[in-house]
Amino acid sequence: MKEVKNQRDKYDKILQAATKVFAKKGFFASKVSEIAKEAGVADGTIYLYFENKDHILISIFEEKMQLVLDNMVKELSSEPGPIEKLKKFAQVHLKLIEGNKDMAELIQVELRQSSKFMKNYKNEKFLRYLDLIAEILKEGQEMGIFKREIIPGIFKRAFFGALDEMSRFWVLSTKKYYDINTAADQISSYFLKGICA
């Protein structure tokens, strides 16, 4: 029991260290030895827990995206209707970014590269996350709240993209120009009510 705990601890410690290092320098510029140092383990120890450098990145996505996903599902469930859910999605997403800059940066920047160098890695968790948006839309359409002609496959990307670009700006900036809540409310309002006067 104690040993199992220790192993899991070390696994987590490495993952956390890798998240930090990758976020700071990017995947390619990060050295395994840096991750090891950051995690306080020997270089070789990394390879007891991960097949190779690529798989560290993959594991980060898998683990973190699952948490993000679970959290979002939980948060949305307490909202009464589609409109509130969409607002909540924006709030929660941007809030999450603020609290996990390292992870956010990874998902922002490195995730996008992943399809290049990790040919066979399908980011299912991320697709599931996107689908949460589509489901909100569909629910609203069935209730007659949202226009029927909105195409879910387009909408989910547009809505996510809007939030994502916003958070990318925060992640890459050192200073924060806008308040999280303001930004979240603005963005969900663009989509809900449009920008026309």
Next chain:
Amino acid sequence: MKEVKNQRDKYDKILQAATKVFAKKGFFASKVSEIAKEAGVADGTIYLYFENKDHILISIFEEKMQLVLDNMVKELSSEPGPIEKLKKFAQVHLKLIEGNKDMAELIQVELRQSSKFMKNYKNEKFLRYLDLIAEILKEGQEMGIFKREIIPGIFKRAFFGALDEMSRFWVLSTKKYYDINTAADQISSYFLKGICA
């Protein structure tokens, strides 16, 4: 005069080759020798035109983004009002992606990394491109067409992000699910009219 032309030719040939190679493999996985081969020049020749590998990428952004920028400005200028301009922006942006997959992929994926490994490179052209959106908004606000409370710094990112995520989907997919015009119209309509019934 002829030599100058030849030099410019070779510079362009290398840039074009690099765009293709970077888009296919990503910046880090691309080798200078591959670019040289694709361009039909010797490895060493690359260094007569570019300081180093990083600067090839930077030059691509500079050159291509200028074209993109000029094109967008020209296209927007023929539109009568802010609403039409915003629709046009979406149309032109997505159309551009379709016609320049390599470049689109570069801007999508590698641009995001650039701030990591090229510390002092400020992507001014890209920021200028974003500002085109902000200017359309401001114009509309001044005319009373768009709501006053929309914050340009947030809006420009949300609008661009929505288009960008959509095109990322296309760039990375092999198959194209949605028609360009449909997507452009949907997205601009989300922002202009909202999605509520």
Next chain:
Amino acid sequence: MKEVKNQRDKYDKILQAATKVFAKKGFFASKVSEIAKEAGVADGTIYLYFENKDHILISIFEEKMQLVLDNMVKELSSEPGPIEKLKKFAQVHLKLIEGNKDMAELIQVELRQSSKFMKNYKNEKFLRYLDLIAEILKEGQEMGIFKREIIPGIFKRAFFGALDEMSRFWVLSTKKYYDINTAADQISSYFLKGICA
């Protein structure tokens, strides 16, 4: 007493496992952890019985060559004269190979390397084995059966080499072209009677 027996058991088990693994992959390509796994012990346990990886190989030679040596001495002792002894040597040597492919391969291939990487290891057992041949020769020369001008130091190597190359062929081939007895008889006959008609 029981513990001593157990210790010896484990020692033997490791040695047997190492013989198998070394034979299959060669000394350098074999991993200590593979030997441990094959022997059913923990990696660290190996080091309770052997100083290091090199000494496992050395121990195999020592132990196995002693058995080979004892067996050969016993088998030769029942032969009446030098001619019969030489024939017997060939028979026994090749038969041994057939029954102990793993060990044979080790002696064939790895023994030859040993002098390289294990600077101070003198393979005394092997030299003793070679000398059995020289002794048969000398016995025959004293009895006037073998030519006086045959130099034992050359003969023992030539005879052993002939058998050894033959068995190397078997060890490395998957299929066996020639019958053991045929080969043994042919080879001893070359040396005893020459090949001339």
Next chain:
Amino acid sequence: MKEVKNQRDKYDKILQAATKVFAKKGFFASKVSEIAKEAGVADGTIYLYFENKDHILISIFEEKMQLVLDNMVKELSSEPGPIEKLKKFAQVHLKLIEGNKDMAELIQVELRQSSKFMKNYKNEKFLRYLDLIAEILKEGQEMGIFKREIIPGIFKRAFFGALDEMSRFWVLSTKKYYDINTAADQISSYFLKGICA
């Protein structure tokens, strides 16, 4: 022309250096950087001429065995009959060893390992060399000089093995106990006339 010469020179220089280093330390214990240093080139230069470390060894075999083969064929061709050819083979083989200790050691020791780590490398040149012996035998058998019952596949290995074990002794010893000619004559005489008085 000059460049081609230079490239070939460097290729040869690396091969020669590798032969020396491999012979001294064995394939596995030899480091690519040592070979580079011995050859007077940078580590990376090795990889302009050879795919990897394995292929350096393979190339040595290919190149050297071809020379050995050509030389032996030439030497044998000037001999009148099978008996003289067999004597000559022994002479030339042992002489060759004496003049090329490094190469001899490689072929002796490392060749035997090659089937282990270079699974798909078939040592065709070596098999051809062995067949030269079989051909001498067959020629003699057709002329009625050698006994019909001698099996070429066994004989060639026995004869080669006898010479090979002898030369292995020389290669590994620092001092030389026997004269080359004496050894060659003794060995060929064992096979030709037998050792019985």
Next chain:
DNA sequence: TATGAATGAGAATTCATTCAT
């Protein structure tokens, strides 16, 4: 004794960049 997680020195290989031609 036995374990096996952890260590970290070490090695092959890559590739951006240089420079003699």
Next chain:
DNA sequence: CATGAATGAATTCTCATTCAT
């Protein structure tokens, strides 16, 4: 200007060995 052979620093990953439990 153009070349491309040569360089060598840098990095991932392996595995014999140790030692706390």
